[in-house]
Amino acid sequence: MxxxxxxxxxxxxxxxxxxxxxxxxxxxxxxxxxxxxxxxxxxVGAVGVVPLADDGRVLLVRQYRHPVGKVLWELPAGLVDVAGEPPADTARRELAEEADLRCERLDLLLDLHTSPGFTDELIRIFLARGLSAVPDADRFARSDEEAELTVEWVPLDDAVAMALRGEITNAAAVGGLLAAARVRDEDWHPLRAADTPLVR
Structure with a gap:
């Protein structure tokens, strides 16, 4: 409306x-x-990625977030801070940097205003499939909070249950996981092309 x-x-x-x-x-x-x-x-805006393996597990990130003073379950994600870089390329970069993964297929899941009463931040969340490991020699050297970042593979339905129990509270992670489960249950039909124009 x-x-x-x-x-x-x-x-x-x-x-x-x-x-x-x-x-x-x-x-x-x-x-x-x-x-x-x-x-x-x-x-500046952000992207997030739901890395979904062929066996139905998703990769979740554990990262310290200073504003809330705790380690949170999250998706691989990052800022749209490289001039001229398409969001899909930013998503692939963040997937490699935070999860040491590459993907053969990247689709758009959803666009999410994270907290519109406080900020204009818009995060574009992608679904990554056809995953493979980044070779050791090509891996990103993490620093600061990201130096202690850990990852865990969790069945998608278990991750959704974690969100519904309040164990995952990061808005992008909750939205991305729920959306991933929904599109899986609808045989992937709701997915959009990764280069779908962003409507602000």
Whole structure:
């Protein structure tokens, strides 16, 4: 449903500028003629990948996330931070860097606004199949939090159950796993081409 009101941005104040996101305050027109200020984070965007093996297991990542102060179950994922790089290529790069995997087939699962009350971040999540290991000599050298990143192969249905039990709380991981299970159950028909244009 499209709103009849345009919500025009009258002005914007940038409060913080960082490498990954900025924080801004927009003054916005409201229905009925009023105005309101809205604070939010403008994000560069991200991709995530559900690596699905032929035996029905998915690869999950365990990574420390400082804002929540704990290690979370996640998908291989990363920022859209290379100028001109198509999201599908970013997904393949992140799959290699975080999971030491390559894929023969990459399909689009879903686009997900991670927390639209706080940020404009949009993550594009792909399904990767036809997996093979990156040769040892070509593997990415991880640093910082990623140096302690671990991976685990889990049956897809078990991963979905983990999400429903509250053991997986990362929004992209929950969305990606649920979507992967659904498209599997529908014989892959809902999948879209990896290069489907992104609608913002």
């Amino acid at each position: 499209t709103s009849a009101h345009a919500y025009a941005v009258l002005d914007r104040i940038e409060r913080f500028q960082g490498k990954i996101f900025s924080v801004v305050t927009d003054r916005v027109t409201m229905p009925g003629g009023g105005q309101a200020e809205r604070d939010y984070a403008r994000h």
